[in-house]
Amino acid sequence: MTNTPGQKTVFNLNPYLELNNHGKVMRLELTGSRHVFGRDRGSGADLLVPSDWQIIGRAHAVLTKVGSEYHIYDGDGQRPSTNGLFIDRTRITPKEGFLLRDGTQIRIGQNPKDQILLTYINPASAGAPPTVRSLTLAGRSVVLGRDPACNLQLDAPIVSRRHAVIDNYTITDYSTNGVFVNDQRVKTSQRLTDGATIRIGPFTLLLRGDELQVLDRGSQIRLDAEGLVREVWVYEEINKKKVKVLKGLLKQVTLAIEPGQFVALVGGSGTGKSTLMRTLLGIDPTDKGRVYINGDDLRTTFNIYRTQIGYVPQDDIIHDQLTVREVLTYAAKLRLPPDTDVESVVEKTLTEIEMGDRETVLVSKLSGGQRKRVSIGVELLADPKLFFLDEPTSGLDPGLDKKMMQLLRKLADQGRTIVLVTHATANIKLCDRVVFMGRGGHPCYFGPPDEAFQFFRINSGDFADIYNELEQGEEHAAQWANIFRQSPYYRTYVDNHLSTGKGSSIAPPSQVKPSGLQQLSLLTQRYFKLVQRDQINLGLVLLTAPIGISLITLAIRDQDPLIGEPEATLAPLALRVLFVFTCAAIWIGLSTSLQEIVKEWAIYMRERLVNLGLFPYLGSKLLILGGLALLQTVLMVAAILIGFKSPQPELIPWAIGVAISTILTLFTSMSLGLLVSALVKNSSQANSSLPLLLLPQIIFAGVLFSMEGVGRVISWVMLSRWSVGAYGSLVNVNAMVPEATVLPDGSMMPLPFEPSAIYEPTWANLGLNWGMLLLHATVYLGLTLWVQKRKDIF
Numbered sequence: 001m002t003n004t005p006g007q008k009t010v011f012n013l014n015p016y017l018e019l020n021n022h023g024k025v026m027r028l029e030l031t032g033s034r035h036v037f038g039r040d041r042g043s044g045a046d047l048l049v050p051s052d053w054q055i056i057g058r059a060h061a062v063l064t065k066v067g068s069e070y071h072i073y074d075g076d077g078q079r080p081s082t083n084g085l086f087i088d089r090t091r092i093t094p095k096e097g098f099l100l101r102d103g104t105q106i107r108i109g110q111n112p113k114d115q116i117l118l119t120y121i122n123p124a125s126a127g128a129p130p131t132v133r134s135l136t137l138a139g140r141s142v143v144l145g146r147d148p149a150c151n152l153q154l155d156a157p158i159v160s161r162r163h164a165v166i167d168n169y170t171i172t173d174y175s176t177n178g179v180f181v182n183d184q185r186v187k188t189s190q191r192l193t194d195g196a197t198i199r200i201g202p203f204t205l206l207l208r209g210d211e212l213q214v215l216d217r218g219s220q221i222r223l224d225a226e227g228l229v230r231e232v233w234v235y236e237e238i239n240k241k242k243v244k245v246l247k248g249l250l251k252q253v254t255l256a257i258e259p260g261q262f263v264a265l266v267g268g269s270g271t272g273k274s275t276l277m278r279t280l281l282g283i284d285p286t287d288k289g290r291v292y293i294n295g296d297d298l299r300t301t302f303n304i305y306r307t308q309i310g311y312v313p314q315d316d317i318i319h320d321q322l323t324v325r326e327v328l329t330y331a332a333k334l335r336l337p338p339d340t341d342v343e344s345v346v347e348k349t350l351t352e353i354e355m356g357d358r359e360t361v362l363v364s365k366l367s368g369g370q371r372k373r374v375s376i377g378v379e380l381l382a383d384p385k386l387f388f389l390d391e392p393t394s395g396l397d398p399g400l401d402k403k404m405m406q407l408l409r410k411l412a413d414q415g416r417t418i419v420l421v422t423h424a425t426a427n428i429k430l431c432d433r434v435v436f437m438g439r440g441g442h443p444c445y446f447g448p449p450d451e452a453f454q455f456f457r458i459n460s461g462d463f464a465d466i467y468n469e470l471e472q473g474e475e476h477a478a479q480w481a482n483i484f485r486q487s488p489y490y491r492t493y494v495d496n497h498l499s500t501g502k503g504s505s506i507a508p509p510s511q512v513k514p515s516g517l518q519q520l521s522l523l524t525q526r527y528f529k530l531v532q533r534d535q536i537n538l539g540l541v542l543l544t545a546p547i548g549i550s551l552i553t554l555a556i557r558d559q560d561p562l563i564g565e566p567e568a569t570l571a572p573l574a575l576r577v578l579f580v581f582t583c584a585a586i587w588i589g590l591s592t593s594l595q596e597i598v599k600e601w602a603i604y605m606r607e608r609l610v611n612l613g614l615f616p617y618l619g620s621k622l623l624i625l626g627g628l629a630l631l632q633t634v635l636m637v638a639a640i641l642i643g644f645k646s647p648q649p650e651l652i653p654w655a656i657g658v659a660i661s662t663i664l665t666l667f668t669s670m671s672l673g674l675l676v677s678a679l680v681k682n683s684s685q686a687n688s689s690l691p692l693l694l695l696p697q698i699i700f701a702g703v704l705f706s707m708e709g710v711g712r713v714i715s716w717v718m719l720s721r722w723s724v725g726a727y728g729s730l731v732n733v734n735a736m737v738p739e740a741t742v743l744p745d746g747s748m749m750p751l752p753f754e755p756s757a758i759y760e761p762t763w764a765n766l767g768l769n770w771g772m773l774l775l776h777a778t779v780y781l782g783l784t785l786w787v788q789k790r791k792d793i794f
C-alpha cells in the first residue's frame with residue numbers, strides 16, 4: 001500500500017504501524033490482542049514485511065494490546081532481535097518492552113543508511129504524528145549551522161554559525177569542527193549522492209532523494225562493549241627469576257550502556273577499572289572485542305566523535321595560575337568554533353558547576369573538589385553527551401564526594417551518558433548501573449547497584465563487602481564472572497540491551513584540524529599569562545644570569561680580561577670569563593624550559609585528544625621562551641657591558657656580537673630543555689636531569705680541558721663548545737697569547753694557552769659557531785616534535 005508518510009490512514013479506526021524503509025512506506029493494521037511483527041510467517045509473524053527487508057528479523061517484535069493501545073517487546077519476547085528497536089538511542093527490551101502512544105517513532109537498526117522507521121499511529125487517539133525534520137534541496141542552496149537564520153538550524157556548541165552550505169547537491173565545509181559524509185571527512189566540498197549520511201557535530205542528516213532529513217540530533221549516546229579483551233606482556237618474578245608473561249588486563253568485558261545512564265566502574269585497586277574506562281573511551285586498544293558508540297566502531301570513527309566526548313582524567317586538566325573564568329574562557333576558545341559567544345557559554349558552565357561565586361579565584365587557591373568541578377566545567381563547555389570521569393572524587397571528604405555524585409546524577413538526568421571510575425562506594429546508589437571488576441580484569445557484575453547485593457548474596461547492604469568478596473584472588477573473580485554470565489542479571493542488563501553495530505569496514509576518517517594560527521595566538525596568550533602570573537619565578541629567571549655575571553667582576557677585581565696587551569695569563573682568564581657567560585646562558589636556558597612540557601602533560605594530552613595542534617602548541621612555547629630569551633639577553637648584555645671593558649672586534653660591534661651569541665646560546669639550550677621536558681615522565685625527573693645535562697656541557701666545552709680524540713668529537717654535539725667558540729672569536733682570544741719567550745738555553749717557555757682555530761676571529765668561524773648553535777636548536781626542536789607526535793593516541 002503506498003501512502004504519504006505520516007498521513008493518517010483509517011483502518012476502521014484501528015491502530016496501525018507505519019514502516020518507512022528509505023521512502024518505501026507500508027502499513028500494518030493492529031486488530032488482535034497479540035501480534036508478532038517480522039518477515040517470516042514460519043517464525044510466527046503475522047504482521048509481515050517483504051522478505052528482502054533484511055534489517056527486520058524473522059520475528060522482530062511482539063505487540064500485545066493494553067487497553068486501547070499496544071505494548072511492544074523486542075524479539076520474540078524471550079530473545080532480543082538482531083537489529084533491535086530504538087527510541088532515540090535507547091533499546092527496547094524483550095522483557096520490559098515499551099508502551100506505544102499515538103505518534104511513537106521507533107528506529108529499527110542503528111545505522112542511518114540501513115534503518116527502518118516504525119511509527120505507531122492510533123487514529124482513535126488525539127496526538128499528531130511527529131514528522132521528521134527535513135527540508136528539500138531541489139533547486140536551492142541551503143545553509144546549515146548554529147545560527148537561527150540558517151535554512152536548517154543545528155543548535156550545538158561545536159557547530160559553527162554557518163557550518164556548511166549545500167548548493168546543487170554539493171556540500172561545502174566552512175566550519176571549525178568539520179563535516180563528515182558517509183563517515184569520511186569532507187576536505188573542502190563534496191558531491192552528495194542519494195542516501196548519503198552527513199554528520200555535523202552531534203547531528204546526523206540523511207539525503208533521501210531531494211529531502212535532507214535530520215535523522216539524529218545526537219542528544220542521546222549509547223555505548224556498547226562486546227567481548228573486550230586486553231593483554232600485555234609483562235615481566236614477573238617466578239621462582240626468583242624474571243619471566244615474561246602475558247597478563248590479562250581485561251577479560252571478556254561485555255556491557256550495554258544506555259543513553260542517559262550514570263554508570264560506575266568499581267572494584268579493588270589494579271582490577272582494571274581505568275583500563276576499562278580508557279578502552280570504552282576509545283583511547284586504549286583492545287586485543288579482541290569492540291566498543292560501539294551509537295552503533296559505530298569507536299576506534300575507527302573516533303575522529304567523528306572526538307569533540308562530542310567529555311573526559312576528565314585523574315590528573316587535573318587545568319592550569320593552576322589561571323582563574324576559574326580564565327580557564328573556562330581559554331578552553332572555550334580552543335575547543336569551540338570562533339564564532340561562539342564565549343562569554344555566555346562560560347557563564348552557563350559556571351552556573352552548571354556551581355562555581356559562579358569563585359570565578360575570579362586562581363585555580364591554585366581552590367579546594368580539591370572545586371578543582372575537579374572546574375575540570376568538569378572545561379569538558380561541559382562543548383556540551384558532550386558522553387562523559388567519562390576517572391576517580392573524580394578521590395581525595396574528597398564524604399560530604400564533597402556526595403556533592404560531586406549528585407552533580408553527576410544531575411548531568412545524567414539532563415540526558416548525558418556518564419561513566420565514572422570510583423573507589424568511594426558511599427554514593428553508588430545514585431548510579432543507574434554499576435560494574436564490579438575483579439582481579440585480573442574480570443567483569444563480575446553489571447546491573448543496578450541495589451541488585452548487586454542479591455547477586456553476590458551479601459546482606460549487609462555495604463558495598464565494601466562486595467569488594468572484599470572479589471579481593472580473594474583472580475580465580476575467585478573468574479568464578480564470579482562466570483556465574484554472572486550465566487545469570488538472569490546478565491540476560492536482563494547486558495544481553496537484552498546489547499546493540500552492536502557496524503564493524504570497522506570503513507577507512508578511519510581523518511581528523512579535522514582547526515586553524516593553526518588561531519590556536520597559536522590563543523596558546524601564546526595563555527602561556528604569556530601563566531608566565532606573567534608566576535612573578536617570583538619570572539624574576540629569578542631574568543635576574544640570575546646578570547647577577548652571576550656581575551659576581552665575576554668581584555672575583556677578578558681590577559683586571560680587564562676581555563682586552564689588554566697579550567700576556568701569559570690573559571687568554572686563559574678571558575676564556576674562563578667567556579665560559580661563565582656560556583654556562584650562565586645554558587643553565588638559565590635549561591632551567592627556564594625543562595618543566596615547560598612535562599608540567600602540563602595531563603592538560604596537553606586532553607587538549608590534544610580534542611583538537612590541539614602540535615605546531616601551534618610548540619610554536620607558543622617557542623614564542624614565549626624566545627621572548628624570555630630576548631629579555632634575558634638584554635639583561636645579560638647590559639651586565640657584560642657594564643661589568644667588563646668592551647673589546648673592539650673587527651667583525652661586528654661587541655654589543656651586537658655578544659647579544660647574538662647570547663640569544664643563540666639561550667635559545668638553543670631552551671630547545672634542548674624542551675626536548676628533555678618532552679622525554680621525561682614527571683617534573684622531578686626534569687629537575688634531576690639538569691646536572692646531567694650541564695656536566696657534559698661544562699666538561700666538553702674545550703675550556704677546562706683541551707679536546708682531543710673522542711672528546712673532540714663529543715664536543716661537537718655540545719652547544720657549549722660552539723657558544724664559547726662564538727664569544728672567543730669575537731674577543732679574539734688567540735690574539736691575547738703573547739709571543740713565545742725563548743729561554744737562554746734556546747728552549748721555548750711553555751704557554752698556558754695555545755691559540756686555537758676554534759677562536760679564529762673570522763666571519764667563517766663566527767658564522768660556523770652561530771650556525772652550529774642554530775643547527776643544534778633545529779635538531780632539538782625537530783626531535784621534540786617527533787617525541788610529542790609519538791605520544792598521540794590517534
Ligand SMILES: Nc1ncnc2c1ncn2[C@@H]1O[C@H](COP(=O)(O)OP(=O)(O)OP(=O)(O)O)[C@@H](O)[C@H]1O
Pocket residue numbers: 232234249267268269270271272273274275276
Ligand atoms: N600498559 C600496561 N602495561 C602493563 N600493565 C598495565 C598496563 N596498564 C595497566 N596495567 C596494569 O593492569 C592493572 C590494572 O590497571 P588499572 O589502572 O586499570 O587498574 P585500576 O583498577 O584502575 O587501579 P586503581 O584503582 O589502583 O587506579 C594494574 O596492575 C596495572 O599495573
